Each structure stands twice: as C-alpha cells, then as structure tokens.
Amino acid sequence: MAAPSPVPDASSPADAALAAERAHLDASRAALRRMREETEALDLTDVGGNEVSNKLVTDLIEERIAALADFRDAPLFFGRIDGRFADAPETAVGTAPTEVAADPSRPPESFWIGRRHVHDHLGDPMVVDWRAPVSRSFYRATRIDPLGVDLRRRFGWEGGHLTAFEDEHLTDGGEQDTASAILAAEIERPRVGPMRDIVATIQPEQDEIVRADLGRTVCVQGAPGTGKTAVGLHRVAWLLYAYRDRLRRSGTLVVGPNRSFLGYIRQVLPALGEIEVGQTTVEDLVAHVPVKAVDGDEAGRLKGDARMAEVLRRAVWSSVRAPEESLLVVRGSRRWRVAADEVEEVVDALRARDVRYGAARDMLRQRLAHAVLVRMERAGEAPDDRVQDAVARSRPIRAMADAVWPAVDPARLVLRLLSDADFLAACADGLLSADEQAAIRWAKAPRGVGSAKWTAADAVLVDEAADLVARTPSLGHVVVDEAQDLSAMQCRAIGRRCSTGSATILGDIAQGTTPWAATDWATTLRHLGRADGQLEELTRGFRVPREILDFASRLLPHIAPGLAPASSVREAPGSLALHAVHPQAVDNSAVARARELLSREGSVGLIAADAAVPGLAAALDAAELPYRRLGNDGGGDAARLTLVPATLAKGLEFDHIAVVEPAAIAEAELQGLRRLYVVLTRAVSTLAVVHGRPLPPELADAPTE
CATH class of the missing domain: 3.40.50.300 (P-loop containing nucleotide triphosphate hydrolases)
Incomplete structure (x- = not known):
C-alpha cells in the first residue's frame, strides 16, 4: 500500500509528512466506522436455523462489533514500516501464523501498525493488526537485520491526536541503531488508573x-x-x-x-x-468450599507440599474394598450369580487401570453387568446392549457397586482426612511425620462440611481430591x-x-x-x-529507573543469591530519596510526602506494612487527602493516591511511591525482605522512603536526607 501524498500547502517536508499521516488517520477512522456500521447492519434473522445457532451467531456479531470500537483517546496506529515484503501482510484470523520474509524483488510498500485491523472499501489494509506476521518486522528490525524494512516510523500522540513522528532509516548504511525519543517518552509516560497495554513499546526480546x-x-x-x-x-x-x-x-x-x-x-x-x-x-x-480461616505458616506450607497429592490419592482409593458376598441378579424367573472372588477380580482389574475413581466406579457397574450377560449367553439366551444397560442399572448391581466402590465426596473426604487422626495416619504413613500430621490436623472435628473452618490451602486439597474422582x-x-x-x-x-x-x-x-x-x-x-x-x-528493565532498581537490588544477595541484578535502560537522577524522621512523626511525614508527590503528574502509591495501614488511613483522613485503599471499600476509585498494604503491592505499578518504615515491612513476615524488595520496585518515576527506625542493614548503605 503506497504512502499518502503530502498536502500541497505544508510549509516544510516534515509538516507535509505529518499532515499526510493525519489525513491517513482520518481516513482510517472513517474506514473503521464504516466496518462497524456494516457489521451492525447485518440482518441475520434466523440465519442459524434454530434458536441455539441463532444465539451463537448473534453473540459472534456482538463480539465483532465490540472489537471494532474506536477508542478516541487511544492511537489507532502507533507505527509504520516501509519496505519490501513477501505476500500476505496479515494471516487469516484463527490460522497458524507464518513469518513474512523480506522480498527485494517486490516494489516498496507501507504498512501502518495498530491495535486492530482496518481496511478500506476494497479490502486493502489501512491499519495492520500488531499481531500480523508483517508487524513482527516493526518490533524486531535492526540495522544489522532489517527484515525488509527500509524505514520505521513511530508516532507521538496526545490523547487521540497525532502530534509527531520519528523515523529510523535501517538501510542507509548507518553503523548503529539510534535511541527513539518517542519510544522512551511512551515508556516513561505517567500512568493513572489500571494497567495499559505496551503494544507500542514491545521490545524484541519481549x-x-x-x-x-x-x-x-x-x-x-x-x-x-x-x-x-x-x-x-x-x-x-x-x-x-x-x-x-x-x-x-x-x-x-x-x-x-x-x-x-x-x-x-x-x-x-x-x-x-x-x-x-x-x-x-x-x-x-x-x-x-467457603474459606473462613487462615492457616499458620507451617500448616500452610505442609498442606501445599507435593506429598499431599499422594496422601489424597491414598485417601480416595482407600474407599475401595473387597466384596463380602457374591452378586445375585434376578431377571424374571432366572437367577444369575457372580461369585465374590470374581467380583474382586473385576475390582482389582479396574484399580490397576489409570482412570479416575469416578470413571472406574461407572465402569464397574458395566463390568459386573457383562459378567451376568456372559452367564446368560452360556445358558442359551441372546441378550443385547439394552439388556446389559438394564442389568447395570438394576438394584443388585448398584448395591454391589456402592458396597465395594462407594461414591466419594471430595469435601467430605478432606474433612475426614484433616479431622480423623487414625485416617490421616493411615493415608500419610511414610509420607508425613507424626509432627507434620499434627500440624495440619484440625484441633476439633467440625460437625459437617458447612460448619468447617476451611482455609485457602484446604480448598486446594479439595480440588485435588475432586480431580482424583x-x-x-x-x-x-x-x-x-x-x-x-x-x-x-x-x-x-x-x-x-x-x-x-x-x-x-x-x-x-x-x-x-x-x-x-x-x-x-x-x-x-x-x-x-x-x-x-x-x-x-x-x-x-524499562520502567523502573536505574537508581531505584540498584537500591532495591541490594537485597538480592540475601533473598535470591542465584539471580543477577536487573539492569535498567533509564537513568533518573533524584528519583530515589530517603527521609529519616522522628519515630512519632512517621505517619504525618508520610502523608506530607504523599501530598508532595501528588503535585507531580501520575499515580501515587503509599505503601506500608499491613498493620500500619489503619494509622495511615486515619492520618490521610485528617489531612483531607482523597485516596483509595486496596483491600477495603474506603476511598474513591478516581483518587490518584492509593493506600496499599504491603501484602497487596505485588504486580502493581505507580509513577510515584512513598514507602513507609521498611524495617516494619521486613519484620512482618517470614519472607519480609522479599516483600520489601517487591514494595521498593513498584515505582516507575520516584521512590521516597520514610522511616523513623533504622533501615534494615541490607539497605543501610544509602545516604539519608
């Protein structure tokens, strides 16, 4: 697809190019709007032939309409590549992708890379989905290996408006790739609210x-x-x-x-x-099961241990037992008897198969029915499949199956395992020591599944038992x-x-x-x-400044000695500040620091040990600072300031963070230093550490303001 022509009244080549890109944006938005309108106008009344099929078609169309939404505040495309590529710029959705190779024999083409595919009325692509094979060249092309790309263009945006562009010429004989200011600005752009996609900044290794x-x-x-x-x-x-x-x-x-x-x-x-x-x-x-309690560290560790899988396997299969009497099936005037030792052979054969407990139980009824049919055939009868099914459903067969292979309720089984010392000892023999069994056993047996104080680890055990069944x-x-x-x-x-x-x-x-x-x-x-x-x-690293990452990485030799410290492409002098205050002034100082961080652009997180969060919440309320509190309904969702218990910080990201009393975070739990490492690496622009106590010795080398 050829690049758009510059507008004639542009004052410079750069202005002309920018105007042309804006014209392409307007045309692409119009094409996307047309695609959506055409989809909305589809008349698919009774196209499926029945109610279920019609519902499926309707759902697919509604999904397609939603996928064609134009988010006006987001760029429709963020990049462009000019070069010579093989056919098939986009792979048909739902088929395995094939790479698009460079093809010097083809005429040059331009492809705009965006979050979704947009085509004109002839079906020619105006914006190529970032996931299409040709888009791979946008992310991975270098001067050393340009992948058919002559020029890579990145676009700068403000809201939904195209404001600038930046070109990289990959085949002009240059010696090295130049850093992209637009790429750096997008990576460092302040982020308020939920996490955004990184589709415009994906790096080759990513x-x-x-x-x-x-x-x-x-x-x-x-x-x-x-x-x-x-x-x-x-x-x-x-x-x-x-x-x-x-x-x-x-x-x-x-x-x-x-x-x-x-x-x-x-x-x-x-x-x-x-x-x-x-x-x-x-x-x-x-x-x-409903989780109503919390395990201690030792009980939680043991319940999560892989040995519990074998304990549960033994518990489930311990329900199978040898028959105490023979099987007698009456049909009409005839009686058919299967000896107890033959029933036991059937049970043993099923136990030896690698099938789930419940599936084997269903198979048992059919196997026993088959044994009865064999006797019928020997007596000169000619039973068919319907007879076998009827025999399998008969009361004697069901009673025998219940006796030798009873149904297992996973929750009831785990309840018995954790409350019956003898049953636990039998299932854990050779796997868990007596002390370990005592650590996971409930002090008092509940009256039933509904009254049990289940923990999160118990629920996982029930899930394991359910899968065994x-x-x-x-x-x-x-x-x-x-x-x-x-x-x-x-x-x-x-x-x-x-x-x-x-x-x-x-x-x-x-x-x-x-x-x-x-x-x-x-x-x-x-x-x-x-x-x-x-x-x-x-x-x-791309988002966390080197100064912050280096500070947090002082903990690595103590928490993960086998890992090399991460590097960062960003340097931000002044991004790290340590503030030693009077122990009685920590909360108020933290609130003051949060207020100062709110004067800057972007999201702000105030992170402290869980036990310190209520005091900080009271201080924020007294200071009349709007905030939202994770793990609690307090505060407003729209607030730029978030009060975060340290245990909920993992995976989150804020432009600016104030960490309160690192020593308290480190001492709050067994893996406290690792928790502190997590907390210190949530900031992507500024990290302020407020402490009234000495920093943990692993961090104490840093200068304090």
Whole structure:
C-alpha cells in the first residue's frame, strides 16, 4: 500500500509528512466506522436455523462489533514500516501464523501498525493488526537485520491526536541503531488508573515471547520493570489472533495473585480487542468450599507440599474394598450369580487401570453387568446392549457397586482426612511425620462440611481430591502471574486446567513472599505438569529507573543469591530519596510526602506494612487527602493516591511511591525482605522512603536526607 501524498500547502517536508499521516488517520477512522456500521447492519434473522445457532451467531456479531470500537483517546496506529515484503501482510484470523520474509524483488510498500485491523472499501489494509506476521518486522528490525524494512516510523500522540513522528532509516548504511525519543517518552509516560497495554513499546526480546507458538509452554523469569506481566497478556492476545478457532473451543484463562491485581490489569486485553478472556485468582479457581480461616505458616506450607497429592490419592482409593458376598441378579424367573472372588477380580482389574475413581466406579457397574450377560449367553439366551444397560442399572448391581466402590465426596473426604487422626495416619504413613500430621490436623472435628473452618490451602486439597474422582476439564491456554508464590499443590491445580493445552508462567524468584515460595523454576514447572517448559529470562528493565532498581537490588544477595541484578535502560537522577524522621512523626511525614508527590503528574502509591495501614488511613483522613485503599471499600476509585498494604503491592505499578518504615515491612513476615524488595520496585518515576527506625542493614548503605 503506497504512502499518502503530502498536502500541497505544508510549509516544510516534515509538516507535509505529518499532515499526510493525519489525513491517513482520518481516513482510517472513517474506514473503521464504516466496518462497524456494516457489521451492525447485518440482518441475520434466523440465519442459524434454530434458536441455539441463532444465539451463537448473534453473540459472534456482538463480539465483532465490540472489537471494532474506536477508542478516541487511544492511537489507532502507533507505527509504520516501509519496505519490501513477501505476500500476505496479515494471516487469516484463527490460522497458524507464518513469518513474512523480506522480498527485494517486490516494489516498496507501507504498512501502518495498530491495535486492530482496518481496511478500506476494497479490502486493502489501512491499519495492520500488531499481531500480523508483517508487524513482527516493526518490533524486531535492526540495522544489522532489517527484515525488509527500509524505514520505521513511530508516532507521538496526545490523547487521540497525532502530534509527531520519528523515523529510523535501517538501510542507509548507518553503523548503529539510534535511541527513539518517542519510544522512551511512551515508556516513561505517567500512568493513572489500571494497567495499559505496551503494544507500542514491545521490545524484541519481549516480542519473541509474545509470538511463541501455542504448543509451547513458556516460563518467564522477569526482574521488576521488565514487563513480564504485559508480555503474558499480550501473548494471550496474539494467540487468540493466530489460533482463534482452536482457543474459542478450548478457552483461555489468566490467573492472578489477588483481585486487586486483576482489577489493575482488567483493561489491557479489552484494549487489544480481546473481551472474552477469563480472569481469576487461585482461590476463586478452587472455590469448592467457603474459606473462613487462615492457616499458620507451617500448616500452610505442609498442606501445599507435593506429598499431599499422594496422601489424597491414598485417601480416595482407600474407599475401595473387597466384596463380602457374591452378586445375585434376578431377571424374571432366572437367577444369575457372580461369585465374590470374581467380583474382586473385576475390582482389582479396574484399580490397576489409570482412570479416575469416578470413571472406574461407572465402569464397574458395566463390568459386573457383562459378567451376568456372559452367564446368560452360556445358558442359551441372546441378550443385547439394552439388556446389559438394564442389568447395570438394576438394584443388585448398584448395591454391589456402592458396597465395594462407594461414591466419594471430595469435601467430605478432606474433612475426614484433616479431622480423623487414625485416617490421616493411615493415608500419610511414610509420607508425613507424626509432627507434620499434627500440624495440619484440625484441633476439633467440625460437625459437617458447612460448619468447617476451611482455609485457602484446604480448598486446594479439595480440588485435588475432586480431580482424583473426576477429571478436571482442560483449557487451551492459561497464563499464570506471580507464579513464584504458588505452592506445589496450587501448581497442580492450575496445571490441571491446561493439561491438554499450554501455559505462560510469569514470575520473579526474588519476589517470592509465601513460606512455600519457589526457589527454582524447574521444580515449579514440574508441579505444573510442564517439565518441558521453556525458560526465558527478562533482565532489562524499562520502567523502573536505574537508581531505584540498584537500591532495591541490594537485597538480592540475601533473598535470591542465584539471580543477577536487573539492569535498567533509564537513568533518573533524584528519583530515589530517603527521609529519616522522628519515630512519632512517621505517619504525618508520610502523608506530607504523599501530598508532595501528588503535585507531580501520575499515580501515587503509599505503601506500608499491613498493620500500619489503619494509622495511615486515619492520618490521610485528617489531612483531607482523597485516596483509595486496596483491600477495603474506603476511598474513591478516581483518587490518584492509593493506600496499599504491603501484602497487596505485588504486580502493581505507580509513577510515584512513598514507602513507609521498611524495617516494619521486613519484620512482618517470614519472607519480609522479599516483600520489601517487591514494595521498593513498584515505582516507575520516584521512590521516597520514610522511616523513623533504622533501615534494615541490607539497605543501610544509602545516604539519608
């Protein structure tokens, strides 16, 4: 597609080019509006032939209309490439992608890269989807390997208005790539509210992960500020573009650490045109029982231990028992008897098969019915399948199945396991010590499932038991963020949801804060059932300034000695400030610091140990500063200032942060130094540390104001 011609009255070549780009923007918006109007005007009355099909077609059309929305405050396109490329600038949606190679024999073409595809009335692309094969060249082309690109143009925007552009000539004989001021400005742009997509700033190493094939499970070890969460979300969007038909049938899911995190990322996928991706937490994923209590560190660690999978397997299968009498089936005037030892042989054969408990129980009735039919045939009768089904449903068969292979309720089974010392001892023999059994056993047996004080770890055990009884349905792709904090049993619960699909695993070993936090990714992948997952490492930060990252990285030798410190492409002198104050003035000083940070552009986070949050909330109220409080209904959603308990900070990002009393954060839990590392790396412009006590010795080398 040829580039637009400059407007004749432009005062300079640059002005002419900018005017032409604005004209292309106007034409593209008009084309997008036409595409939406044409879709809305479709008359699909009774096109499906029945109510179910009609509903499906209607839903697809409504989804298409939503995907064609024009967000006026967002750029319709953010880049352009001029060059010589092979055919097929876009792959048909729902088919496996193929790379577009350079083709010097072709005439030069221009492609505008944006968040969605837009075509003119002839079907020619005016904006190419960022996920299309040709768009790969926009993200990965360099002077060394231009991938057919002669010129790469980036656009500057203010709201929905195109304000500037910047060109890189990749085949002009230059010796090195030049830094992009527009790219840097977009990366550093203040962010208020939910997380935004990074589609305009994806880096080559990130793009390689984003475009990883659907069949590959990818584990991303990402230091703070490297964009691992965004990479995972953009991979979902790319997979849905390239494999839509397959994933529409099998489904996709994003699993986050908590609901605050899901609220933070909720706008990313819709902005990329994907509106039907499920998002949940591990707790909601396994919500078989109501969680009413919290485990201590030791109990939580043991309940999340991989050994519990075998304990539960033994518990489920312990229900199977040998028959005490033979099977007698009466049909009409005839009696058919199957000896107890033959019934036991059938039971033993089913136990030896690798099938779920519930499926084997259903098979048992059919096997017993078959044994009866064999006797009928020997007696000269000719029973058919209908007779076998009737025999399988007969009262004697059902009674025998209930006696030797009783139905198992997962919640009741786990309740018994955690409250019956003898049953637990039998199932955990050789796996858990007596002390470990005592640590996970309930002090008082509840009267029933409804009255039990279930914990989050108990719910995961119920999920494991449920899968032993009946196979958990698998999705096509699952993205798991903050995976370093998952227990082995939580990993198994997630792995079941993608047992026939693939996964994107995101996390940072250094940010593990649970008592069972991962120490290496190989173990986590094994528990997820993805031992063959490919490990990718992101160590180049883009959002967090080097000064802040270097300060936080002083903790790495103490919390994750095997990890190399992350580097940052940004230098921001003055971005880090330490403020020592009188111990009695910490709250008021923190509020004053928050007020000062609010005078700057962007979002502000005030982060403290959970126990200190109520006092800070009172100080903010007294100062009449509008704020919202994570984990609480207080404050307004529109407030630029967010009061954040340290335990909810993971995965979030603020332009400016005031961290209150680092020593209290470090001392609040077993993994306190790791929690502090998380908190210190949430800032992308300014980090102010307010402390009345000495800093933890691991951080004490820094000068204090």
